[in-house]
Every structure is written in structure tokens, then in C-alpha cells.
Amino acid sequence: ALKALDETLPNLHRDHANAKLLAEGLHQIPGVILDLQQVQTNIVHFSLGPDAAISEDFLITKLREYGIAIDYTYSGSFGDMRAVVHKDVTQSDIEETVDRVAQVMGHPSHIRQVQGTD
Helix, strand or coil, X not given: CHHHHHHHHHHXXXXXXXXXXXXXXXXXXXXXXXXXXXXXXXXXXXXXXXXXXXXXXXXXXXXXXXXXXXXECCCCCCCCEEEECCCCCXXXXXXXXHHHHHHHCCCHHHCCCCCCCC
């Protein structure tokens, strides 16, 4: 446990920064509902609005095909889905996730490069 704390805590700020990058990228995709002010840790809660052409089930299933793990929150307080950023998630992974969400939702023209530190 101490080893995990020694290795995780010094890099936790990077996970939080990557979560904010993910949130900013998702927020720009039409049909994604996300409160950027709620992103304070490495967890991003979001949902799909009524104008989304797909369901949460479809999005989660398609993203899993790309190796992207987004799941339901089961809490109902922040949004219907959540993504968790951890030490093995890079800025490149964040960019791919935003790209894939936009693609699955039918908005490939909305794909953009998020910028941050990796």
C-alpha cells in the first residue's frame, strides 16, 4: 500500500489535468451534457442529451470495441456515465477517446486535438 501511495500521489495532478482535458473535449461534442465545474478529480461524469442520435448503451458498447472503458455511474447524481482517468491513461489516450466519442455520435467534424501536458 505504501508503494502505491509513493508512486500514485506524485502523479495524481496529471490524472486530474487529463480528466479536465477529457471533459473539455467531450463538452464540445453536440449531444454530450457535462458540467465542467464538476470535474475536480480524475473522474468525468457526463450524459447524453435528448438531441443525441444514440443511446448510452450504444456509446458504451461501441467504445468498448475500441478498448475504451466508459460505464454507467449508477448514482444518478452527476450524469449517466463516467470515465475514470488513471496513471496509465496518456494525453494521446484522451485525444483518442474524444475522437471516438465524436465519431460514434456521428460528429467526426467536431473532432479536435485537446491540448495539455503528457
